[in-house]
Amino acid sequence: MKTEKTIRSADIKSIIFNLLLKLIVVSAILIVPLALTQIQAAISFSPPQPNVEQTVTFLVSHPAGIIPASVVWNFGDGSQASGSTTATKAYRTIGNFIVRVTYTTLTQQQVNEQTPVTVVERRRITTNPPLYPAVNKPVEFRAENFLAKSVLWNFGDGTRLVLGPEIISHVYSSPGKYTVEAKDFGGESVAKIQTTVNVTEGTGPRASFQVFFLQLRFDDGKPYKVVPRGYDRLVAYADIKYEGSGILNALWLVNGIAFRVANLSLPFARQTIINSGSIPALPTAIPGMYEVSLKIIQPQVEFEIPVIRYFVAADKSLDRFQLNQVTVDGFKSFDLEGKELEISQGLIQAPARKHILFRGKIKNIKQTLVPFALLRIYLNSNLVDQQVLKDLKPGEVRPFESSIFNPGSADSSVYIVLYDISVKPETLLFIEKYELKSDGN
């Protein structure tokens, strides 16, 4: 039983092996030539995705050879050609076409082949400037992907047709909506390649609503600023010169994240300034570099919107000291009768137990406005006067007046201290010490 089973098993294996072998041989005989035929007997064409009016070259081949006179081409658009294994064809419209070819091989085999062809229209006209062509300014037209170097231009404004190159400029003399047409092959083309241009006055109230100029900056006019962590008054500004009239719709961006929207109507081609807002100001909680920009949704902007940056330092008290950003000029002291008291080398000669008047001029030599400054006068450590100076403009000279009562004791000092209290924490702008020398001391 065991031997019989072994024999049967060997027979079965032998049968299977033989069947497989036969299958392979049959396949080699039948499929491989068929496959070869499929590979070698085919229609090829170039370019692979032809343009309208572009010449397409077709080629048919067969491994057994083709009798040229037997070849008949049908291009799928109703046109035909015959008598050659190669054919050229320029389609006049876009579309998907089935190209068929029939021929007889040298072995007298009748063959029908076909292939799909997709014809597209890539030709177009672009303009520069792309968005806002203007009257009396050259508008550059570019015939892109045209097939010939010579183009017949019709600018749509009634001026004569121009046979010119692919890139050409034209000046419109009046505003309007113009249809520009370019004909390929020096005007021989039947395809209509067109675009429309809205030509307005380039600048002024009748121009298309557009941003002509934009500058991003911080309050000091610069595109970069370093601020301490937690600084709560950082505001970005956009100086905008616009043309025409319209509604500006924009988004302030911080590190690419939308921060706040800006919506306002802008009439009669003027200038305006928008800002990123003060409540809250730009974020300064996390140290590091930040980028601020503006995404203008309307109107479309044909130039790249600039990006400005600010750096948030780790220290919250970075601006604690901005000493000597203001100066005190012409500092003088008087008694109440108006007699000027002598000040020399920081020493004030003053009568004891009398009032002393101080007069001086605070000059802001900072580049920026100080919205609120606090002037403090101390006698030793005692605060004797404080005054708020509002809107101390860059370069402004603001007179001040104060008084102390001179106790007449030795070693008295007068301090003049000025803070910028518009910022948190306040910034020391100026400090000066004068020794008070009283009569008899």
Next chain:
Amino acid sequence: MGKAEWLFRFRQMDCQKGKRRLLFIGVISVCLFFQSAKMGATLPEQPETEDTRIIIHTPVTTFLHGEKLQFKASVDSSISQFNFFFRQAGMEQYQVRPMEKAEDGSYIYELDTSTLAVLDFDYYFEARNGDQSYFFPASAPDQTVTATGQPSEQMPEIPQNLPSPEEEMRKMPFPLSLNGSIEPVLYEKQGDGSSGTRKITAGSNLRIFPSYRSRTGLVVTSDSNISYSSTLLSPEKKVDLSNLMIAFNQGHHSLKMGDINIDENQFTVSGLGRRGFDYTYDNQKTGFHIFNVSSQQPKGFKGFGPPRAAISIYGGSLSQKFFNDQFLLKAIFVAGKDDPGEGSGVGSSSFYTPRKGNVFGFEAESHLLKDKVNLRAEYARSNYDEDLSDDVDSRPDNALNFFTSFREGGLNIDARYYYTGKNFGSVGLQSMITDRKGYQANVGLTRGIFNLMGAYAIDQDNADGDLATPTSKDYNGSLTLGLNLSRKVSLNFGYRNDRQKTFLAGEEMDFGRSRQEELSGGLNLSLSQSAMVNIALTTSSQTGTTFPASGSSSTGLNIGGAFRPAGWLSLNPTFSYSQLKDEFSGLKITTLNTFFSSELTVVPEIVALLLMGGFNRSESGPGSAMNMFSLNGGLSFSLGRWIKIGQFSLALNGEYSHSKSSGSSVSNQRVLARFDFDF
């Protein structure tokens, strides 16, 4: 003088205060009569007083903060000196000011109440004749008059616990600081499968700011900043001289080199914060100014040294004040070249081309009747070439401006006429509106909590009236109402209407018409310095008949808050909504946006949780919604307690962003370490 002599002589009363003040005065008089407690002031030793003369004065007990209060008093016999003493609440010492004698024999002192740090102050007068003094109130300084102010606008919060001057002088900083931030990426996963372009980002600043002040008055200040960033904004370089300034000041002379602001007037040079140098002499009567700066803010180190010829502007001004500073004459000259392509932070139309030109300007200004009436006239003539690339050379043209204003109490009236020729221009102005003329008038009225302002303007182009050229006229009216309900709450409402019409040879055209309307409202809540809310709503509509004809409307809402409810938490959120609708196509662009940044102190001065993020949804039609969400933040550990030479912190940060549009979504995640230093 006995207390019975507190009877006031009302014949000197200031008519402007009105009859209501009579009642006040009576009440105050009675109060003062019965008041006997001392004010607790630290007062100088006063000379012996003989009460034989009467000071006549109408007490001022209320005022509007910011107004100029005139204190007027007279005495019934001759004296040598009249002094005004006042003391702000919280101060120990009185301030003293000599009063000026007026033509009618009375004495006057004008106090600018905007300089007051608080709203209440006490005052009294002292008339001296030799060693004898007479007071008002008679028992001053034991008894004084108290004036209480009403806030008219936001007053600054006066910092408490400021260091003593001795402490401030001890804390003079070393004039050099270095700060920076280094962020290595520890983990990154991007939705598109890419791994990012850089594994470490860094930014740093080196600031050098030495200054010197001599006893002779020479002040030398400098402040320069060199910045470094590993991520570039084209076409910048990694290292940039972002700030540069050296200034010498002595007396009336000032020489500055570096980044300076040049500001002369609207026709010559204005708001030009640029790199260069300028010298100023200003003795408050005569002013002389020369400058040479770059026309654009140069990129990187390009602005180090003299401005390059292609972007160099030079000029100067000479001014003189006359008649007790009531009249100013000024002459200005500006010339040079500009190329907007050289600037940083600037974007412009292709029509904004390199330009050159020069301009002479003249200005006359007068401040009459104690600044109640101001007049200003400006004239400028330029020779300007707005486009160096074309064949057209420089052309001359003129500009002029007349402005007058009247201010009395809460009433402000301004009026203006201007003309700017078509070919006028100045390289000292980044952009300028030319070929215009027009009239403008503004009227503002402030009464109590109300602030009402109306404005009307008529502008037109084709300023020279060329008959072959269309002329567009713009009629613009606006009304703004502000309500300062309290120091903490203010409201504002605005309405603006603008109509543009275009004419050719006197006939109105269909082309070049437009109409805009804008309605706005806002609410400001300043609940405290640590809790502020701002709400602003604007709706606009616009129609126009230029090419292409347009019609659109928009609504914008911004809500912002700044909260510091406690020292350990700060939260700054924004919420924005805007909708823009094209009335022709019906297309709507809707944007919804929120943003926040916050700091939560976990362990005071050591550990803080810092967060920043936002959500944005924009939609411009069915199926076009785009949602973006981002969150950035982490724990920050401050090492300042252990490293005493500066501020150092380590942070572990996470960044997550998710965007979804048209059915596809992308998420990016990063984990970063961050090292911040500042010393």
